[in-house]
Structure formats: C-alpha cells, structure tokens
C-alpha cells in the first residue's frame with residue numbers, strides 16, 4: 001500500500017529550481033534512501049514530503065490524504081502526530097539534558113513530566129545512549145548527539161521517520177552503528193523510513209534507493 | 223592608526239544584526255545624552271518660575287529633579303549594554319579572520335569596543351546637536367524666556383557626552399568576554415555559569431544599620447550611616463537580581479509541567495545575567511514607583527486637593543517611570559532578538575518536528591514572566607516597606623493607595639517584560655522559517 005507519494009512536485013528558491021517535477025511513491029513499512037549529488041534537491045524533497053514546506057506545483061499525498069494544500073496548523077499537527085524527523089547535526093535544545101530533549105515531544109503532547117521522562121529513558125536505552133541521559137548536548141559526541149536525536153524522533157511512535165543525512169557528521173563506523181539502531185527501532189515500531197544520504201554504504205541498508213539529479217528523480221534502484 | 227583603519231573597514235562589512243546594533247547603540251547614546259543634558263539644563267536654571275512647571279519651578283526641588291534625570295541614565299545604560307552585545311558572536315566570527323593573520327584575542331576585542339564607541343560617539347553628537355537646537359527653539363520661539371532660563375552649560379554638556387562615550391567604550395570592551403574565538407574561526411559561547419552568590423552580602427550589609435536602629439541599638443553617625451546602609455541595600459539588590467532570576471528559573475524548571483515552561487526556564491537559567499541586568503533596572507523603577515505611593519498618599523491626606531505644583535510633579539514622576547520601563551523593555555527586546563538569532567536553527571527544528579507557532583510564542587512569554595515576577599514583586603515590596611513612615615498619614619482616607627500603587631507597579635513591571643514577547647512575534651516567525659533548517 002502506498003503511504004506517501006509525491007506527484008510531479010516543483011519547488012523554486014528565487015532563480016534556483018530545486019525540484020522540477022519529482023514523483024516518488026513510498027510503501028508502508030519500507031526503508032527508502034534518497035541519494036544524489038550535493039544541491040540536487042534531496043533535502044528540499046524531504047521537506048516537501050514531510051510537510052515542512054509546500055511545493056509550488058504538484059501534489060503530496062499521505063495516507064490517502066492530500067497534505068500540500070493543508071494550512072500550516074494542520075501540517076504542524078500531522079508532523080507532530082505521524083512523523084519523526086532527524087537532522088544532520090542533531091539540533092537538540094542546548095539547555096536541556098538528553099533525556100529532557102527526548103521527552104520534549106511527549107511534554108508538548110500533554111503527557112506528565114514523570115511519565116515522559118520514563119518513556120524517554122526507555123528510548124535512550126534502546127538507542128544505546130542511556131549513559132548520557134543527564135548530559136547536555138554540548139557535552140556529547142557527534143554519534144551520541146545523533147542517537148539522542150533519533151530517540152527524540154522515535155519517542156512518539158511515528159508512522160514515518162524522515163532523516164536528512166543522519167550520519168553525515170559521523171565517521172563510517174559510528175555512522176553504521178547509529179543507522180543500524182535507527183533501522184532496527186523503526187522495524188520494531190513498524191515505521192516507514194525515508195533517508196536522505198549521499199553515502200552509498202548507508203543507502204545499501206535501504207530496501208530501495210531513489211536517485212535525484214537536478215531536481216528530478218533520475219532512477220530507482222531496487 | 224592601523225587599528226582604527228581596520229575598524230573602519232570592518233564597519234562596512236557585517237550582518238544585518240550588526241548594522242542594527244550600530245544604529246541601536248547610536249540611539250541609546252543619543253537618548254542618554256538627552257537625559258544628561260536635561261539634568262544639566264535644570265541645574266542651570268535661575269530664580270523662581272511658574273508653578274505649573276512643577277519641580278523645575280522651585281530652586282529647592284531642582285537638584286532632586288536633575289538627579290531624577292540622571293537616574294534615567296540607568297535604563298539607558300542597560301539598553302546600551304544589551305545592544306552592544308547584540309550579534310557579538312557574529313562580529314567575532316567576522317573578526318576570526320584577523321586572528322589567522324596573527325591578531326591577539328585582546329586586539330580583536332579592542333576592535334569590537336572601537337566599533338561600539340564609534341557608534342556611541344556618533345549618537346552622542348547627534349543627540350547633543352538635536353537637544354541644543356530643540357531647546358533653543360522652544361525657549362526662544364515658544365516660551366519667550368530670555369534670561370531666567372539658561373541652556374546647558376558647555377562644560378557640563380561636554381562632560382555628559384564624554385561620560386556616555388566612556389560608558390559605551392567600557393561596555394564594548396566587556397561585550398566580547400563570553401565569546402571564544404580560535405584562529406580557526408570556530409566561535410561558540412563559553413559555558414555560562416550561575417551568577418555568584420557572594421553579592422548577596424552587599425544588601426545584607428546594607429540592612430545592618432536599619433536593623434540596629436529598629437532593635438534600639440545605638441547607631442553611630444546617624445543619618446549618614448543609615449543613608450549609606452540604604453544605598454548599599456539598593457545597589458546590592460540590583461546586583462543580586464541575576465541571582466533572583468536564576469533562582470526563579472531553577473525552581474520553575476524543576477517544577478515545570480509543560481514543555482513551554484521547561485524550555486523557558488532552562489533557557490533563562492543558563493542565561494540569567496542579561497535578564498538579571500535589565501530586571502535590576504526594571505526593579506529599581508518598580509521600587510521607586512511603589513515608594514511614591516506613600517508620598518502621594520501623604521500629600522493627598524494633607525491637602526485634599528492637588529495644586530498645580532504637585533500635579534505636575536506626580537505626572538512627571540509617573541512619566542519618568544514609564545519611560546524608564548519602556549527603555550528597559552526595549553533592552554529586553556534586544557536580548558530576545560539575540561536569543562532568537564542564537565536559537566534560530568534549534569527552534570526551526572522544533573517547528574519542523576511539529577511544535578506549533580503558538581507554543582513557541584508561549585516559550586518566549588514564559589521567559590518574561592519567570593524572569594520578571596520575583597524581581598518586580600520584591601522591588602515593589604521594598605519600595606512599599608522602605609518608605610513606610612515618610613508619608614506620615616494622619617488619617618486612613620488615603621491609606622489604601624500605597625499598597626494598591628505597589629501592586630500596580632509590580633504588575634506594570636511584569637507587563638513591560640512580557641509585552642516584549644508580542645513585539646518579538648514577527649522575529650520569531652522569521653527565526654523558525656524552514657530556511658533556517660539549512661544553516662548549521
């Protein structure tokens with residue numbers, strides 16, 4: 001069943017055509033890697049698929065519903081309820097401890113402080129980062145940061161996990177480990193994973209690879 | 223001098239925030255000049271003037287009025303200090319290139335101070351010219367006051383300008399302290415520590431003479447030791463405000479039930495000093511405002527009507543307090559801009575992961591509330607208790623006013639601190655736009 005689909009979407013920034021009619025379809029439970037050279041529009045595609053941005057032309061559908069025409073509030077709700085997002089540099093709140101960072105989405109959902117902290121610790125343990133639970137982001141290594149960021153993305157049990165170069169700032173060994181943890185957790189959760197990367201080794205972990213060139217999907221590697 | 227030439231060159235580069243800083247520093251300096259010129263102007267007046275001019279009319283109340291004008295420098299200094307820090311990380315990043323060519327950190331910081339000083343000098347000169355022109359035209363064209371009123375004495379005026387520029391220079395030198403630059407151009411904030419607890423000794427020390435007097439113990443050098451104690455207490459409380467803000471933030475962070483409060487409290491806790499600085503000035507305004515309640519009640523109690531002299535005086539005092547609060551709020555606004563600039567990518571990330579705009583706005587709002595409630599309440603209480611027996615009320619008709627006034631003043635202080643959030647709304651929107659997800 002197709003869970004997430006982009007149909008001929010286009011996006012421009014000033015004179016730059018970041019996306020020129022990309023179409024992709026992602027099945028439920030799939031792990032998809034989006035690859036391509038730098039500047040080809042991978043991040044922009046991810047932002048459009050996850051409802052962070054809206055394309056200027058074309059359509060984005062999630063779970064049988066068109067999402068690019070929803071207003072900002074509705075897309076925010078969707079991202080919060082159904083999506084988990086991981087960025088390259090973790091982007092944790094610097095003043096909060098790791099466990100508080102992970103608990104944050106739950107707190108925003110109205111869960112109590114204790115309950116969210118317990119769930120957050122649980123996820124840190126699954127991500128093999130329980131030892132840094134009470135450290136602040138400034139004290140963490142790149143790999144630890146990413147593991148905490150992943151715990152934050154997974155803590156709400158999202159249907160789709162988006163990750164933009166989650167291992168981009170790590171060496172290949174740490175990258176493998178972090179990626180393995182993410183994919184394992186997603187599999188247990190039954191989450192679909194959309195992974196942006198320019199690393200072939202990372203892409204090899206995916207069920208399918210979508211190659212983007214100059215803002216258009218150039219091919220699909222199974 | 224090459225350093226000056228480099229400073230000039232660098233002045234032309236710079237981000238939007240840095241250009242805003244230059245302009246804001248100039249505005250602050252101009253404002254400070256205005257108030258100092260106002261003080262000098264009042265001191266230079268001769269003879270008795272129309273009663274409707276309030277405290278300026280009498281010879282006896284002029285030094286006090288001039289002092290009040292001078293006090294207005296405090297909120298403006300807080301504003302200047304805050305604006306001088308705006309985008310200082312940007313500046314250091316820009317100057318990091320100089321480090322590669324062999325400049326020392328001290329030299330780089332000196333360059334930063336030169337930039338601030340230059341903007342302040344520009345603002346001071348413009349402010350002075352505008353003041354003199356305006357004063358001259360009002361006196362000559364509107365009031366037809368030839369001899370009884372004199373303008374700003376040149377010596378005092380020059381001293382005032384020098385003072386403003388000096389304050390800006392010192393503030394500029396201090397601005398780079400918390401930024402760590404390596405020759406590689408990596409810039410980050412050094413970890414900010416908790417404000418020191420030793421400052422609490424100052425207000426405690428200031429209390430000693432007063433406590434001794436109430437306990438019936440002999441107090442040597444009576445009026446002076448009491449005055450000194452009161453002065454120490456006031457300054458000490460202002461210095462301790464950062465600690466007060468930090469403590470509020472810590473408690474709020476521990477007990478936070480919502481994500482918004484947690485984010486607000488933790489941000490405040492790591493950044494208590496700038497908030498404390500501005501809150502100390504806001505607190506001073508609240509304390510003075512709450513103290514005036516007794517004086518007003520005493521006079522109403524005495525006379526039952528208001529003659530023009532007192533009416534003007536009250537209005538002027540209230541106006542001055544409002545201006546002081548507004549300037550302090552502007553300083554907070556600048557600080558909030560800095561917070562948004564620094565936290566832009568992180569806030570944009572929260573936004574991307576499904577945190578609503580309204581929730582982020584609430585984070586800003588709660589920062590203001592957590593920072594302001596305790597200092598403003600303490601300040602109102604001090605103003606109320608400190609001036610208890612000055613009014614000397616004979617009957618109870620007006621006894622309700624001082625307490626009401628103190629509550630109003632505290633509320634006004636908190637309001638000033640939270641209204642800045644409203645003004646930051648557009649900036650917040652820009653800070654969390656998806657484009658910010660791209661910057662590291």
Ligand SMILES: Nc1ncnc2c1ncn2[C@@H]1O[C@H](COP(=O)(O)OP(=O)(O)OP(=O)(O)O)[C@@H](O)[C@H]1O
Pocket residue numbers: 013014016017018036037038039040041042043044045198656657660
């Ligand atoms: N907010 C923006 N403002 C201006 N231009 C943008 C913006 N976002 C993307 N672009 C441009 O759109 C094009 C695609 O950018 P995008 O970030 O999607 O590429 P990418 O494939 O993710 O590259 P990389 O591998 O380097 O991350 C680039 O030319 C980029 O400069």
Ligand SMILES: [Mg+2]
Pocket residue numbers: 042043044164
């Ligand atoms: Mg990218």
